[in-house]
Amino acid sequence: MRRDSAPYNGTARRGEATPEGSPSIAAAEDVTRRSAVAEEQAFLDVATARRDRLAEHLRVELSADTRDPVEAARQRMLRQQYEELRRAQDGLVFGRLDGLDGTVRHVGRIGLRDDREDGEPLLVDWRAAAARPFYTATAVDPQGQARRRHIRTTGAVVVGVDDEPLDGTVSAELVGEGALLAALDQRRTGRMSTAISTLQREQDDIIRADATGPLIVQGGPGTGKTVVALHRVAYLLFARREMADQAVLVLGPSPRFLEYIAQVLPALGETAVVSATCDTLLPEIRVGRDESRQLAEIKGRALWQPALENYVASLLPRPRELKLRWEGEFYVLPAPTVAQSLASAVRGRPYHRARAVFAEQLHHLLAEAVVEQRETLLNEMEEGFEDILARFDRDLARDRHPGRAASGSDVDGLLSEEEIDDLRSRIAGSASIARFVEAWWPTLDAETLLRALLTDTTLLARFAPRLSREEIAAVAAEPAPWASSDIPLLDVLADLLGEVEAPQPQGEFVADRARRQRGWVYGHVVIDEAQELSEMQWHMLLRRCPSRSITAVGDIDQAEAAHRHRSWADAVRAVLGDRWTAAALTICYRTPREVMALTEPVLRRAGSHNAPPRAVRSAGIAPWERTVTPAELAGAAVEAVRQLRQRWRGGTVGVIAPADRVGELLAVLSDVPVLTATQSKGLEWDATLLVDPQGIAAEPRGWNGLYVALTRCTQELGQLILTPPG
Known part of the structure; x- marks a missing residue:
């Protein structure tokens, strides 16, 4: 919290009218503006120098090599701090709050403390609670603030300030209207930029x-x-x-x-x-084909979640008596014992993890069966069965390792705890037992399973009974490779199957590890x-x-x-x-009023009951239309794009057309994006050329698509209307 700047004195207000023919007032305002810019430039210089010192200190620390894991973790944290400082070079400071109590806070991209001992904040991070009034204070609810100042910079140079009094004398609809409208009027670059300096209250x-x-x-x-x-x-x-x-x-x-x-x-x-x-x-899966809207809708329904759960459950082994061979002898695990172990292993676990748990239990059960059978043989031997005695002696000779000291079984024929642990270990490492488990409870693959299900009408009818016969036939008729709607189904199966045990990948940053898994x-x-x-x-x-x-x-x-x-x-x-x-x-900042005025009837045709958002800015350019024949379309599009690019030099122009017109236009327009309405979603350009809007409206859910296409521009909208053939 800083008190080293003069408190708000009511000057440098933006947007106030001045009496006509008052050069002295205009000159005074110019002096005030220049003084405010100089004041903020001085602060920006201090903040930039502090940022540079901190960044250099971190750079030196990061230059040291380290192999210690704790130090490596610290280095990762320092590297993230260094990157944050490095990227904050542009727009380091963009705002200031003058409190009613005389305090002054500067708001910026990151937080900085000054280098004095008290460590007072030099710059408040825009995400900190102390910065929130910069986005939410109003003249009606000033939140203890007298003025909000937006500071506009280019690199390390302050190029302007916009002051907004919060003392009730002026009530603006937008927070920092001047800075916001200046940002909206800038040419588009094809990349989205940050908006931390112009966020509005409902956004914050x-x-x-x-x-x-x-x-x-x-x-x-x-x-x-x-x-x-x-x-x-x-x-x-x-x-x-x-x-x-x-x-x-x-x-x-x-x-x-x-x-x-x-x-x-x-x-x-x-x-x-x-x-x-x-x-x-899914890192290893690639979409290789488009599919019909009908099929995408069918495979997008929530019914596939229980269907696939039941499908995988049907692939689990059924409890039965198991007969295993160990060192020449057969051992039987009764069906009730297997059922109990199977239920315990499966409970809440993915398929492959449950198999691993069951295999571990199987090793114990087999070891117990071996021990139990040995004890039975001993009891029978003691009753005088000479043939059993000879067989038991052979077993002893086989189990006794050369050079091993006499153990419990050498003395009385019973296995010691150490020998039983050794037996379990040998069973767990046995290739023949592993082959038995794999045969009874096989490793499964999500892609193979899904192909088997989606191409088998009998399986589909069994596990997805809510699908009609026609829908089942449509699903089963679709060929490989995978379509977009298959990815969620593969993901369900991958989740239900679980990972086959493999080493977990490691990355320097958490995002690296998350991206791989x-x-x-x-x-x-x-x-x-x-x-x-x-x-x-x-x-x-x-x-x-x-x-x-x-x-x-x-x-x-x-x-x-x-x-x-x-x-x-x-x-x-x-x-x-x-x-x-x-x-x-509820407020539209990007699309000008002139364009938004076209959207309400389109929304009604789309079946919407919502009102379009309220536009708060005007571009001063009315949307225009030109009517052309299909034969004239390519030439008209080239000329329209040429004119738009000339008018919006330094900005961007985009072309939106029906899917069946995109190829024709791409052949003649190589230097601007030519997209369908769906592909344009989320994008914006200074000017948009909308080709054949009636064709877009005729596409599936086309009125929704036309609503998208109409609202991509920030300044100018032009439309090429096709005359009907003939």
Whole structure:
């Protein structure tokens, strides 16, 4: 907490009107602005120097070699701190809070303490509780603050400040409106950037929300769903350090989307994060084909979870009498004994782990049978059976090791505890016993099992009786290789089978280990575009986070997947029941009012009962349309893209078209992305060219897709309308 700056004096307010023809007032305001910039530049210089000193100190410490495990763990922690400092070079300081009590706090990307003995905070981390008023204080609820200042920087240079009084004299709808609108008006680069300096109150509320159960966030286009999800990851890893030991899984809808957001979390200093899609959660499995929407919907239903559980249960060995051969003799394990051991081994365990437990029990049971049979022979020998005596002597000779001292069995024929332990050890290491276990309880493979099930109509009817005959026929008719909807089914089987014992991989960071292990349990899971998940994909994620510490963001009105849900309750009921919390983002920051005005009738055609989010900015550019024939389409698209790129030089342009038009357009447009509505989900460009919107609307769930396509631009939307053929 700092008191070394002058308290707020009401100057440098942004957005106030000045009397016409008052050059003295304008000059005074210019002086005030320049003074504020100089003041913040001086602070930024101090903070940057402190950051540089700390980074250099860590760099020197990290240069030392170490082989000690404890020191190696410390080095990993120091390396993470060093990376956090290194990445904080840009945007180190972006805000300031002036308290009513005269205190001044600067808010930044990371926290820094000054180098004085009292160790007072020089810079408050944006995730710290002390920084929260920067995002949530208002003129109505100032939370002890007199002013909020947004500091705009380029590299290590302050280029502007925007002051927002919180004393009730001005009531703004947006937090830091000037800084926010300036960020929204910047050219897009094709990569998402951090938004820690311009987060709004409803966004911050979700970022800092409790993480003890599923939180599902509904947000329309441009409301910052992805920004909120990623900054929530950074906040949780800061506020709940134990999550860093387990890592956080960030699930996106496509590899293109993951590439788009790739630098956000590293820029926020977070490394304990694994990014994936549902299709990449099984490290060794690759999707090799597309499939029909009908089949994707069938295989996405929650009914497959119990179906596959019953399928694997049917493959467990059935209890029966077991006859094993050991050193030339046969030993019988009675069926009741086997049944008891089998039930004990299976209880709550995956298939292969249960087999390992049973094998261990089998070794003990066989050793007991050998000992019991030996004792029986001894008793019979004592009753005068000479043939049994001769057989017993042979057994003694065989079991006695050369050079071994006389033991209990040498004296009275009974095995000592040491000899019984040795017997168990030899049984456990016996190749013949291992072959017996493998034959009776074989090693299974998830891919082989799933292929066997999905190609056998009899098995499907037995284990998935809720499927109709037509649905069973559709499933069984699909060829290899694997489709996207097969991945959750393979994951169920892999989980039910469990791992065949293998060494656990080790990595320098927890994310490395988590990424390699299918069965890794994460501290938290964040899902973007969650409305696209099938019920079986939800099951797949719950296995990775049994604590249900999940944040799912999406827009139910943008759902394009084959699944039949039209509300969040429908989407998650089969897996989560009613044990989840809802939240909403209601303000559209990205898409301008001029474009959002087109969306309401599209939403109605999509069957939605939701209102589109409220846009808070205008681009001043009306959406435009051009009508072309199919023969003119390619040339018109090239010309439209040329004009858009010229108008938005330094920014980005994207083209969205129906799936059957993408190939034609890619042939003539090599320097801009040409995507379907589904592929464009989560992306944004300065300008969007929407080709054949009627064609998009005619696709399955096409009105939802058209809603997506209309809302990808931050500035300008153009549409090429195709005239009907003939």
